Each structure stands twice: as structure tokens, then as C-alpha cells.
Amino acid sequence: DAGVTQTPRHEVAEKGQTIILKCEPVSGHNDLFWYRQTKIQGLELLSYFRSKSLMEDGGAFKDRFKAEMLNSSFSTLKIQPTEPKDSAVYLCASSLKLVPQYFGPGTRLLVL
Amino acid sequence: GDSVTQTEGQVALSEEDFLTIHCNYSASGYPTLFWYVQYPGEGPQLLFRASRDKEKGSSRGFEATYDKGTTSFHLRKASVQESDSAVYYCALSDQGQGGSAKLIFGEGTKLTVSS
Numbered sequence: 001d002a003g004v005t006q007t008p009r010h011e012v013a014e015k016g017q018t019i020i021l022k023c024e025p026v027s028g029h030n031d032l033f034w035y036r037q038t039k040i041q042g043l044e045l046l047s048y049f050r051s052k053s054l055m056e057d058g059g060a061f062k063d064r065f066k067a068e069m070l071n072s073s074f075s076t077l078k079i080q081p082t083e084p085k086d087s088a089v090y091l092c093a094s095s096l097k098l099v100p101q102y103f104g105p106g107t108r109l110l111v112l
Numbered sequence: 113g114d115s116v117t118q119t120e121g122q123v124a125l126s127e128e129d130f131l132t133i134h135c136n137y138s139a140s141g142y143p144t145l146f147w148y149v150q151y152p153g154e155g156p157q158l159l160f161r162a163s164r165d166k167e168k169g170s171s172r173g174f175e176a177t178y179d180k181g182t183t184s185f186h187l188r189k190a191s192v193q194e195s196d197s198a199v200y201y202c203a204l205s206d207q208g209q210g211g212s213a214k215l216i217f218g219e220g221t222k223l224t225v226s227s
Contacts, residue, residue: 004155031213033214033215042217042218042219042220043156043201043217043220045214045215048213048214050213056214091155091156093155095213097213100146100158100161101158101213101215102157102158103155103156103157104155105153105154105155106154106155
């Protein structure tokens, strides 16, 4: 089976731009997670979907971050507008009940 | 809320040294515990997990035992190799209790092994 796919792998944006990151979960998995990873804060949960329903939307990230699950095999994370402090690695993961989360390779975002 | 604490931020060892990375957790329920490893440029990948008290998880020579009494899940390896250099994360999930499937991660421990 294919693992979690994330595109693009690298993104450079100017401050104030809108960027959209994409994720395709492992086929058949019904839980999908978006995380942000930085050296200082470590791994922070941004959003969590179960069967396409939003279960958790990280409080600190609500204003400019919006994750959507358009169908069971595709999710997007929109950051609008971007700020330099958003520079980080964004990780997508998927799982099935009682099956551990599988992570994608991440998208490295740099906001100038 | 639930939390995971890893004592060591960085560990530097020589090949064939013994490794211990300490992990302690705080949870209201009976969580499943995990160790993940992350190599540069990749996402975290599961090493192993344990779901009940005294259960030992193991993979690739790494092992950890779920200890409910001391709320710990310390990672150990008898003889590390240079290829073990990576960041190791301890994590918990209470999905076994019918709760959220989300993972709560520790801060991570960067292991560097020199030859």
C-alpha cells in the first residue's frame, strides 16, 4: 500500500500570501491529522478528522489555519495570510481505529 | 490534560554504548504508549507500542516496558549504531478507551551516535 503522500515537499511564500498544502492518507484510513513541527514547540496538533468530520481544530491555530477533508482520500491545509512565524514543517498523518498513525514526509514551509 | 515528558533533549553516544531515553506520562485514563523515530527529511515512523501494564514493546533492538506504577515507558537499546542517530518521540493515545485517536507527543530526544 502507498503511504501518506504530501505535496509540495517544499514551499516558499511571501508574507501575506495564501498557501495550500495537500495530503493523501493511506487508503482505507478514516482518521486524518495535521501537525506543525518546529524546533521550539515540537509537534503540535492543528486538526483532526474522523471519517471526514472535524473532531478537533487546534485553538491557537483557528484564525489563519483551515483544514478541510474534501473526500476520504484527500485533505488540504490552507494558511491565509501567511506570516514568517508560520515557517515550519507541516506533517499529515492517517490511521484506522486501533492502528497507529502513519506520517507523511512533511511539507517544509518558509515564509519570507 | 494528558502529557508526556522526555527528560533528555539530546543524547550523544559512541557505537556499542547502551541507550536509555526516559519517558514519563500523565493521563487520566489507560493510554496506549508509543515510541516513534524521525530521520532527517522524513515524518515520524512507529517503532513500537504497548497497550497494557507490564507489556514490552520492541523493534530493531529497541525496547520499552509499560509501567503503570511509575507512569513510565523508557526506551532502551543495548548497543547503538551510527544508523540509530535520529530524533525519538514518546507519545500516548487514549484511543483504546474509545477516546480521541490523537497522539500527545513528548518533546523529542535527539540521539547522535558517533563511530
